[in-house]
Amino acid sequence: MAKLNFGGVEENVVTREEFPLSKARQVLSNETVAVIGYGVQGPGQALNQKDNGINVIVGQRRNSKSWDKAVKDGFVPGETLFDIEEALQKGTIICYLLSDAAQIQLWPTVKKHLTPGKALYFSHGFGITYSDQTGIIPPPDVDVFLVAPKGSGTSLRRMFLQGRGLNSSYAIFQDATGRAFERVIALGIAVGSGYLFETDFRKEVYSDLTGERGTLMGAIQGIFAAQYEVLRSKGHTPSEAFNETVEELTQSLMPLVAENGMDWMYANCSTTAQRGALDWWKRFRDATLPVFNELYESVATGKEAAKSIESNSKPDYRDKLEEELKELRESEIWQAGKTVRSLRPENQEPVAPGSAGDNFEKKLQKVKFSSPLYRD
Numbered sequence: 111m112a113k114l115n116f117g118g119v120e121e122n123v124v125t126r127e128e129f130p131l132s133k134a135r136q137v138l139s140n141e142t143v144a145v146i147g148y149g150v151q152g153p154g155q156a157l158n159q160k161d162n163g164i165n166v167i168v169g170q171r172r173n174s175k176s177w178d179k180a181v182k183d184g185f186v187p188g189e190t191l192f193d194i195e196e197a198l199q200k201g202t203i204i205c206y207l208l209s210d211a212a213q214i215q216l217w218p219t220v221k222k223h224l225t226p227g228k229a230l231y232f233s234h235g236f237g238i239t240y241s242d243q244t245g246i247i248p249p250p251d252v253d254v255f256l257v258a259p260k261g262s263g264t265s266l267r268r269m270f271l272q273g274r275g276l277n278s279s280y281a282i283f284q285d286a287t288g289r290a291f292e293r294v295i296a297l298g299i300a301v302g303s304g305y306l307f308e309t310d311f312r313k314e315v316y317s318d319l320t321g322e323r324g325t326l327m328g329a330i331q332g333i334f335a336a337q338y339e340v341l342r343s344k345g346h347t348p349s350e351a352f353n354e355t356v357e358e359l360t361q362s363l364m365p366l367v368a369e370n371g372m373d374w375m376y377a378n379c380s381t382t383a384q385r386g387a388l389d390w391w392k393r394f395r396d397a398t399l400p401v402f403n404e405l406y407e408s409v410a411t412g413k414e415a416a417k418s419i420e421s422n423s424k425p426d427y428r429d430k431l432e433e434e435l436k437e438l439r440e441s442e443i444w445q446a447g448k449t450v451r452s453l454r455p456e457n458q459e460p461v462a463p464g465s466a467g468d469n470f471e472k473k474l475q476k477v478k479f480s481s482p483l484y485r486d
């Protein structure tokens with residue numbers, strides 16, 4: 111296993127060079143990998159394994175769009191596509207890829223088929239970490255591990271087809287056979303991972319829940335909403351408030367941050383933007399730090415898990431969710447965003463110079479060149 115240096119801290123990472131596909135095939139040669147669930151992760155992981163020459167079957171409930179999708183993707187009913195229970199019986203490695211709520215519901219059925227020596231595989235630490243709430247407690251004589259791709263099943267498949275890999279984390283919760291490590295790494299490679307970072311179930315789920323509630327989705331929307339509200343209350347138009355809050359970030363800055371890092375961005379923007387950003391970022395950090403600590407605490411104590419299990423299992427869950435999503439969809443900021451997006455050059459018909467569309471072009475140029483990346 112390679113030790114790589116991440117900002118001064120050494121971590122264990124498994125690479126495709128040290129654990130090539132040929133080795134993964136050899137480790138899994140006597141296994142039947144049953145992918146249970148054909149939602150988002152299911153298709154990506156099952157198809158990549160199939161194309162990598164692994165003996166993979168799919169377990170999916172019938173009379174469902176997901177069943178039809180599996181058939182369309184080449185899984186053959188009765189040969190490589192089965193009802194969930196039949197696949198559980200045939201599989202020696204059970205990839206449990208139902209939605210987290212369905213995993214709780216189906217657990218008694220899954221448990222019945224976990225005979226000694228089999229392996230139970232997850233792509234999230236949720237079910238095991240919060241076992242006091244999910245009831246997911248595997249028998250002691252099976253291996254239990256996870257591979258969590260750092261992206262959706264769609265990206266996993268797309269990047270595989272492009273000949274690239276998506277990085278994943280892996281963790282072992284229980285090694286009953288003494289083969290858990292080679293099994294989990296072989297699966298990680300077979301599902302199309304590039305690098306595999308070591309973690310444990312608890313850390314995987316704590317960081318994942320914190321991230322999605324924090325900077326990935328919750329915090330970022332909160333900061334967008336606050337800045338937009340201030341600009342609007344001070345008389346700025348919706349388009350101006352949106353451009354300065356979201357559009358420039360997603361269109362111009364984030365692709366550069368993704369490529370080169372925020373340190374590079376700070377070093378390569380206008381001096382005005384640079385001075386302001388250097389003066390203000392620590393104030394934002396200090397203002398949000400207590401909220402992030404509260405968030406982590408809520409994740410670590412299981413409060414977030416309880417909320418999500420409770421709300422997802424309510425019969426009117428979909429209706430309530432739709433109400434909340436409607437509020438966001440119909441908010442002025444995202445309505446303004448819809449119009450701004452439609453004005454992006456790639457969404458416009460080409461306009462002949464001197465035609466009525468000329469003003470429009472000038473406005474677009476203004477949006478483009480007001481970016482702090484262009485020196486004042």
Ligand SMILES: NC(=O)c1ccc[n+]([C@@H]2O[C@H](COP(=O)([O-])OP(=O)(O)OC[C@H]3O[C@@H](n4cnc5c(N)ncnc54)[C@H](OP(=O)(O)O)[C@@H]3O)[C@@H](O)[C@H]2O)c1
Nearest residue numbers: 147148149150151152174176207208209212233234261262
């Ligand atoms: N999505 C991601 O980006 C991502 C990334 C990394 C890890 N993960 C993890 O991967 C796992 C799978 O996630 P996912 O997003 O792929 O899940 P998903 O799309 O929500 O999974 C849906 C699957 O669960 C089945 N299902 C739902 N309710 C069911 C029930 N009551 N009985 C039987 N089957 C039921 C669905 O069948 P029907 O279509 O018939 O309803 C479908 O096969 C989760 O642990 C998740 O946390 C997800």
